[in-house]
Amino acid sequence: MPFRLKFFVIAVGFIILVGIVDLVRRRKLKEEYSFIWLIIGLTFVLLALNADFLASLSDMVGIAVPVNTLFFMALIFIFLLCLYFSLRISALTTQVKNLAQRLAMLQAEYPNNAESGERR
Amino acid sequence: MVTEKEVLILIPAFNEQDRIGEVIAGVRRTLPGVLILVVNDGSTDRTAQVSLASGAIVITHPFNLGVGAALQTGYKYSVQRGFKYVVQLDGDGQHPAEYLSVFLSRLNETEADLIIGSRFLHGYGRSGSFFRRMGNATFAKILSFLIREKLTDPTSGYRALKQTILQFCIQDMYGFDYPDADFLLTVHRAGFHIEEIPFEVQARSGGVSQHAGLAPIYYIIKMCLSLFIILLRKRKL
Numbered sequence: 001m002p003f004r005l006k007f008f009v010i011a012v013g014f015i016i017l018v019g020i021v022d023l024v025r026r027r028k029l030k031e032e033y034s035f036i037w038l039i040i041g042l043t044f045v046l047l048a049l050n051a052d053f054l055a056s057l058s059d060m061v062g063i064a065v066p067v068n069t070l071f072f073m074a075l076i077f078i079f080l081l082c083l084y085f086s087l088r089i090s091a092l093t094t095q096v097k098n099l100a101q102r103l104a105m106l107q108a109e110y111p112n113n114a115e116s117g118e119r120r
Numbered sequence: 121m122v123t124e125k126e127v128l129i130l131i132p133a134f135n136e137q138d139r140i141g142e143v144i145a146g147v148r149r150t151l152p153g154v155l156i157l158v159v160n161d162g163s164t165d166r167t168a169q170v171s172l173a174s175g176a177i178v179i180t181h182p183f184n185l186g187v188g189a190a191l192q193t194g195y196k197y198s199v200q201r202g203f204k205y206v207v208q209l210d211g212d213g214q215h216p217a218e219y220l221s222v223f224l225s226r227l228n229e230t231e232a233d234l235i236i237g238s239r240f241l242h243g244y245g246r247s248g249s250f251f252r253r254m255g256n257a258t259f260a261k262i263l264s265f266l267i268r269e270k271l272t273d274p275t276s277g278y279r280a281l282k283q284t285i286l287q288f289c290i291q292d293m294y295g296f297d298y299p300d301a302d303f304l305l306t307v308h309r310a311g312f313h314i315e316e317i318p319f320e321v322q323a324r325s326g327g328v329s330q331h332a333g334l335a336p337i338y339y340i341i342k343m344c345l346s347l348f349i350i351l352l353r354k355r356k357l
Binding site: 100101103104108 | 159177178179180181182183185189192193196197200292295
């Protein structure tokens with residue numbers, strides 16, 4: 001891997017890691033979701049640092065240019081992340097539906113309380 | 121004998137201010153002592169006010185959740201209040217209230233847990249556009265093949281449900297956007313019995329159907345996928 005590319009990948013990896021940690025520190029991102037991003041950032045830094053491992057990994061899966069392995073892994077990570085978020089959204093959709101139904105039934109049962117609650 | 125006190129009439133409604141009052145009045149004329157629940161699914165018009173003024177109980181969703189969720193809200197309410205039966209009909213006036221008494225007497229006689237009012241029990245020549253009739257007939261054939269029973273109208277919203285199936289429908293696994301063929305396949309595989317009774321549909325007097333625009337294409341793809349996935353699941357849930 002050319003030095004400039006290696007430097008660039010490591011720099012981007014570090015920026016991601018520092019950015020993620022900072023977001024968690026400022027409570028903008030929950031630890032639960034930061035975990036997967038940290039793994040991605042760390043993997044990229046380690047792969048860029050260890051060019052031999054990246055080369056042997058490329059050789060093993062039949063990719064001629066090692067840097068393409070990085071791109072391929074980036075795509076796989078993004079795909080898995082999207083899948084993970086789809087799973088979370090599916091669960092959240094059910095939860096939001098249940099909450100909305102519960103709220104609607106309570107408002108129908110106690111209309112005055114619901115109104116005063118909204119005014120507060 | 122099924123009494124009116126044991127029955128909840130459930131009407132899911134979305135922006136039906138011009139029709140809902142007449143629907144409620146029709147139910148009142150047929151069954152004067154019955155409790156009517158309108159689930160107002162985040163309407164932006166005066167559906168809730170008109171329904172209240174017409175003497176129904178109204179549960180209003182804070183935003184639009186879809187017809188499947190609106191029905192489930194009604195099922196949850198009925199289980200919470202201990203109703204033995206729910207008869208549901210659309211809020212757009214297409215389902216004549218005269219048939220409610222037919223549903224009630226059938227609930228009394230049959231072993232079935234779910235009774236569907238079918239527009240097509242005597243053929244597909246009457247209701248809706250050609251494409252809609254064709255779509256309905258296709259899904260009815262597929263469903264009938266899968267459950268080895270003849271069903272003619274899986275998209276009908278005119279239905280009566282017994283407490284047994286209501287308990288099943290209030291669970292989280294009930295996530296049907298449109299509780300049509302996929303819902304019927306699920307409940308059949310869970311061991312519930314379904315039967316159909318005929319009824320004559322009334323023409324829709326305005327408003328926008330849930331199957332307008334590009335929605336039918338999405339509906340067909342989603343329903344096919346849904347039926348396939350249900351077949352991969354365990355029978356008893």
